[in-house]
Amino acid sequence: MSEAFLQIENLKTHFPVERGMIIRRRIGTVKAVDGVTFSLARGEILGLVGESGCGKSTLGRTILQLIPPTEGTVVLAGKNLAGLNKHDLRESRADFQMIFQDPYASLNPRMTVFDALAEAMRAHRKIPAAEINERVAALMQKVGLSPRFVKKYPHEFSGGQRQRIAIARALAVEPKLIIADEPVSALDVSIQAQIINLLAKLSREMQLTLVFISHDLSVVKHISDRIAVMYLGRIVEIGPAAQVFEQPLHPYTKALVSAVPIPDPEREKQRQRVILTGDPPSPLDPPSGCSFHPRCSYAATECSRAVPALEIFDPARTVACIRAREINQA
Amino acid sequence: MPDVAEIDAAEPGASLWRDAWLRLRKNRLAVFGGVALIIITLFCLVGPWLSRYTYEEQDFAQYAKPPSALHWFGTDKLGRDQMTRIMHGGRISLGVGICATLVSLTIGVLYGALAGFLGGKTDAAMMRIVDILYALPFTVFVILLMVVFGRNIVLLFVAIGAVEWLTMARIVRGQVQSLRKQEFIEAALSLGLSQRRIILRHMIPNVLGPVAVYTTLTIPAVMLLEAFLSFLGLGVQPPMSSWGTMIKDGAELMEEFPWLLMIPAAFFSLTLFSLNFLGDGLRDALDVRTSKD
Amino acid sequence: MCGLQKIDAMPLLQVKNLRTYFHTRNGVVRAVDGVSFEIEKGQTLGIVGESGSGKSVTCYSMLGLIPQPPGRIESGEAIFDGVDLLKAGPPQLRKIRGKRIAMIFQDPMTSLNPYMRIEDQLIEPLLIHERTDRRRAVELGVQALKDVGIQDAAQRIRSYPHEFSGGMRQRVMIAMALITKPDLLIADEPTTALDVTVQAQIIELVKRMQAERGMAVIWISHDLGVVAGLCQRVNVMYAGRVVESGPTDGIFRTPQHPYNRALQKSIPALQPKGVELYTIAGMPPDLSKPVAGCAFAPRCEFVQDICRTPVELKAGASGQSTACVRVQNGDLKL
Numbered sequence: 001m002s003e004a005f006l007q008i009e010n011l012k013t014h015f016p017v018e019r020g021m022i023i024r025r026r027i028g029t030v031k032a033v034d035g036v037t038f039s040l041a042r043g044e045i046l047g048l049v050g051e052s053g054c055g056k057s058t059l060g061r062t063i064l065q066l067i068p069p070t071e072g073t074v075v076l077a078g079k080n081l082a083g084l085n086k087h088d089l090r091e092s093r094a095d096f097q098m099i100f101q102d103p104y105a106s107l108n109p110r111m112t113v114f115d116a117l118a119e120a121m122r123a124h125r126k127i128p129a130a131e132i133n134e135r136v137a138a139l140m141q142k143v144g145l146s147p148r149f150v151k152k153y154p155h156e157f158s159g160g161q162r163q164r165i166a167i168a169r170a171l172a173v174e175p176k177l178i179i180a181d182e183p184v185s186a187l188d189v190s191i192q193a194q195i196i197n198l199l200a201k202l203s204r205e206m207q208l209t210l211v212f213i214s215h216d217l218s219v220v221k222h223i224s225d226r227i228a229v230m231y232l233g234r235i236v237e238i239g240p241a242a243q244v245f246e247q248p249l250h251p252y253t254k255a256l257v258s259a260v261p262i263p264d265p266e267r268e269k270q271r272q273r274v275i276l277t278g279d280p281p282s283p284l285d286p287p288s289g290c291s292f293h294p295r296c297s298y299a300a301t302e303c304s305r306a307v308p309a310l311e312i313f314d315p316a317r318t319v320a321c322i323r324a325r326e327i328n329q330a
Numbered sequence: 331m332p333d334v335a336e337i338d339a340a341e342p343g344a345s346l347w348r349d350a351w352l353r354l355r356k357n358r359l360a361v362f363g364g365v366a367l368i369i370i371t372l373f374c375l376v377g378p379w380l381s382r383y384t385y386e387e388q389d390f391a392q393y394a395k396p397p398s399a400l401h402w403f404g405t406d407k408l409g410r411d412q413m414t415r416i417m418h419g420g421r422i423s424l425g426v427g428i429c430a431t432l433v434s435l436t437i438g439v440l441y442g443a444l445a446g447f448l449g450g451k452t453d454a455a456m457m458r459i460v461d462i463l464y465a466l467p468f469t470v471f472v473i474l475l476m477v478v479f480g481r482n483i484v485l486l487f488v489a490i491g492a493v494e495w496l497t498m499a500r501i502v503r504g505q506v507q508s509l510r511k512q513e514f515i516e517a518a519l520s521l522g523l524s525q526r527r528i529i530l531r532h533m534i535p536n537v538l539g540p541v542a543v544y545t546t547l548t549i550p551a552v553m554l555l556e557a558f559l560s561f562l563g564l565g566v567q568p569p570m571s572s573w574g575t576m577i578k579d580g581a582e583l584m585e586e587f588p589w590l591l592m593i594p595a596a597f598f599s600l601t602l603f604s605l606n607f608l609g610d611g612l613r614d615a616l617d618v619r620t621s622k623d
Numbered sequence: 624m625c626g627l628q629k630i631d632a633m634p635l636l637q638v639k640n641l642r643t644y645f646h647t648r649n650g651v652v653r654a655v656d657g658v659s660f661e662i663e664k665g666q667t668l669g670i671v672g673e674s675g676s677g678k679s680v681t682c683y684s685m686l687g688l689i690p691q692p693p694g695r696i697e698s699g700e701a702i703f704d705g706v707d708l709l710k711a712g713p714p715q716l717r718k719i720r721g722k723r724i725a726m727i728f729q730d731p732m733t734s735l736n737p738y739m740r741i742e743d744q745l746i747e748p749l750l751i752h753e754r755t756d757r758r759r760a761v762e763l764g765v766q767a768l769k770d771v772g773i774q775d776a777a778q779r780i781r782s783y784p785h786e787f788s789g790g791m792r793q794r795v796m797i798a799m800a801l802i803t804k805p806d807l808l809i810a811d812e813p814t815t816a817l818d819v820t821v822q823a824q825i826i827e828l829v830k831r832m833q834a835e836r837g838m839a840v841i842w843i844s845h846d847l848g849v850v851a852g853l854c855q856r857v858n859v860m861y862a863g864r865v866v867e868s869g870p871t872d873g874i875f876r877t878p879q880h881p882y883n884r885a886l887q888k889s890i891p892a893l894q895p896k897g898v899e900l901y902t903i904a905g906m907p908p909d910l911s912k913p914v915a916g917c918a919f920a921p922r923c924e925f926v927q928d929i930c931r932t933p934v935e936l937k938a939g940a941s942g943q944s945t946a947c948v949r950v951q952n953g954d955l956k957l
Contacts, residue, residue, distance in 0.1 A: 051821075052789075066520055089522075090522040091522065094522065097520060100513040105512050105513040106513035106516075107517075108514045109536065110347075111531070111532075111535075112345075119521075119527075120521050123523055124522060153345055169517065173521060188907075189673060189847070189886060189890060190673060190885070190886060190889050190902070192890075193889035193900035193901065194902045196891065197899050197902060200897075215818065215819065218892035219891050221891070221896060222894065222896055222897065223891075241896065242896055255820055259819040259820045259822065259823035260819055261826075261846065261851065261852050262848050262893075263847035263850075263851045263875060263892055263893055264875055264893065265851045265871045266872070268852035273827070275824055276824070279790050279791065279821065280818075
């Protein structure tokens with residue numbers, strides 16, 4: 001792999017849990033993101049998967065400094081975003097953008113598409129009035145919308161079109177990194193395909209580095225170069241998308257992959273399912289050691305002692321399980 | 331090559347405000363309310379210039395006469411033309427209603443938006459102040475003001491406005507708080523827009539809907555307050571009159587001279603109804619949920 | 624079932640030509656426009672389609688759960704065990720609904736009353752429909768919770784909904800739906816709000832309960848994968864109509880209707896990694912405007928003039944019915 005373009009080291013986001021009306025007492029800490037380390041090459045697409053409450057959205061927002069990190073560094077193209085002051089951070093925001101899940105909530109209902117895109121373009125550069133029309137038109141075409149619609153308001157568009165507008169707005173500042181938080185989850189199946197194609201094309205053409213957050217493994221597998229699997233605030237496995245999907249190493253990944261329904265009755269019938277028991281534990285009170293051990297069918301006594309570190313399994317893959325080699329030998 | 335010409339030829343979109351306007355126009359009661367308000371306002375504003383009488387001029391031949399060709403709305407017990415007095419009273423009542431509402435609107439929107447946007451401890455402190463002010467008995471507050479500063483209309487505006495903004499501040503704060511969690515505000519932050527721009531371009535336009543509705547409902551509330559104060563004798567001073575004082579005077583004589591009560595009361599009620607209809611209509615028209623289907 | 628031999632010959636539920644329209648101020652929305660299907664006892668039928676395809680409205684119409692107005696059932700019948708649900712009066716419908724036909728919904732967070740203990744909500748159908756005495760009902764309730772895999776059922780039955788996670792709540796909903804031993808369970812996207820591992824648990828649970836009790840299940844979903852693994856027959860809906868219907872294998876292996884085929888080509892799960900996904904041009908039709916002929920025609924790559932003529936669902940050779948004129952005429956083979 002080429003040198004790291006985005007380098008995240010030991011990133012932590014902890015939220016205090018407080019009680020009381022006037023005098024607020026701290027009664028605990030939710031470790032939403034708890035020591036995440038990974039790096040991405042320029043133009044790479046990383047799929048970030050995990051179940052609700054695992055901290056994947058918080059991780060995305062922490063990388064973008066929409067939530068201040070408790071600890072750790074986020075280095076994008078040589079600059080540590082976590083160490084910037086308010087002013088510098090605002091100046092740097094053009095470099096990294098977010099695409100949100102709900103295209104109905106992510107656009108200001110009182111602004112036309114033109115205003116929204118022009119505002120984004122002008123947020124960081126001076127653009128002469130004569131040029132702005134041309135740039136907006138180019139941007140609309142890039143995301144597959146006709147510039148004829150620029151004077152319309154968000155509510156006049158369908159969900160898929162709105163998501164295209166949201167993508168255009170993110171591209172307006174010419175970012176190097178985009179984090180897409182469940183960008184297709186709110187869309188219908190036939191529309192999902194359009195947005196996935198669009199994101200893949202943009203990332204290819206513009207050398208965009210993309211973190212694609214989703215709970216839908218088949219979507220993530222399709223678009224990503226690598227997949228990172230999160231469980232309770234930590235990454236438990238990272239590796240090339242096809243390998244993680246076809247030969248998962250971590251017991252949690254195994255369960256996750258086997259739970260994904262395949263729209264093929266033949267393959268569905270032949271599949272061996274790993275059915276997990278119980279629900280993910282509360283992040284307020286995580287189990288000791290490996291937080292997956294209470295639900296893990298391979299758990300041994302030492303699993304509850306120490307938090308397993310992400311270790312290199314083979315050159316391309318890392319996994320956080322002390323029994324990884326044992327389990328995956330056969 | 332992007333086709334710039336297409337932008338110039340772009341079809342105009344329908345803003346939510348235009349949508350709301352189209353829906354409002356279909357609401358018969360709201361349209362009735364709006365038209366009635368315009369007529370009443372014009373009547374009060376332009377009327378006195380066209381009238382043969384002034385509000386304090388006494389017609390010594392006509393004491394407390396019912397409506398006639400000479401005095402269309404009759405005269406009061408001092409022989410003053412009631413129609414002219416209603417026009418003048420309307421100026422005061424509507425004036426108090428609108429001015430006090432504007433005062434409360436300005437304070438309330440700024441205060442509420444600030445509290446909601448800043449959040450945390452500042453918000454808590456600001457809202458506790460509102461709670462304390464809420465707890466002050468209004469009548470005592472006005473009487474105190476009157477005692478200290480003497481009676482005048484300006485003071486009346488101030489007093490009423492000072493009370494009405496509390497609710498407005500709460501409404502705006504709630505709206506801003508829920509807006510802050512919306513993804514488009516997060517998107518604006520992530521674009522690196524300035525706080526000023528976020529508040530002015532993204533927050534305020536989106537709270538204007540509920541604010542507009544509440545404003546149309548505040549005006550009648552303020553007018554009622556004015557009437558109530560006038561009824562207690564704390565309002566405007568004779569020979570000036572507001573609809574409130576006219577109703578009060580009329581009520582004392584309603585058995586002998588019912589028109590002295592009924593005509594001002596009819597104007598007052600019609601105005602209140604119209605404002606309420608308009609407010610209800612606005613609320614339905616601006617409700618985004620109904621615009622989605 | 625005792626002494627119901629005559630009915631055994633008939634399908635458990637037979638829906639014929641159901642039309643449900645919504646009369647809104649923007650016109651008449653034809654949410655369900657001539658839907659017919661049947662389901663045998665013990666069978667699992669999947670109804671798939673995108674949002675607005677009418678899959679939920681179909682089932683809500685049968686149970687009298689459509690708000691009227693604006694909704695109106697314009698025509699059709701839904702014969703359940705000899706009773707036409709669409710013509711049954713409210714008292715008769717109440718007897719069937721919640722006892723012989725049970726329903727579970729998408730959002731387990733809002734389908735339980737937060738102010739009532741699980742116990743009271745769970746045994747309510749027993750008290751109402753079977754007049755069981757309370758002590759016995761609670762016993763059955765605890766057993767029902769055990770059946771859906773809730774540990775410490777005897778204690779947990781005393782809790783309130785907020786003390787359960789989403790997956791647990793959906794289990795409670797299933798326990799509640801199954802407590803009267805219904806003949807038909809209608810599940811409206813019951814796992815959409817849940818995580819995949821929890822979804823897998825719930826699907827296994829429904830399969831097991833179905834095997835034990837022999838009830839029929841109608842499973843409404845937009846997720847083709849879930850339906851493929853669970854159902855014996857599938858109806859594919861588009862714009863208020865069933866466009867293809869048949870055994871699950873055929874629907875997925877040999878899709879014949881262009882919409883069904885396009886839908887499958889557009890899901891990443893069935894495509895090689897990284898290839899450009901097939902996309903369906905255009906947008907779903909505006910249901911408030913009448914459509915002449917096939918509703919999918921404007922987006923279909925195989926469209927011809929003949930597609931503007933009315934089309935009905937017709938059975939083909941393999942027991943798979945398709946509502947496509949060109950397929951029916953034999954001049955289109957996908």
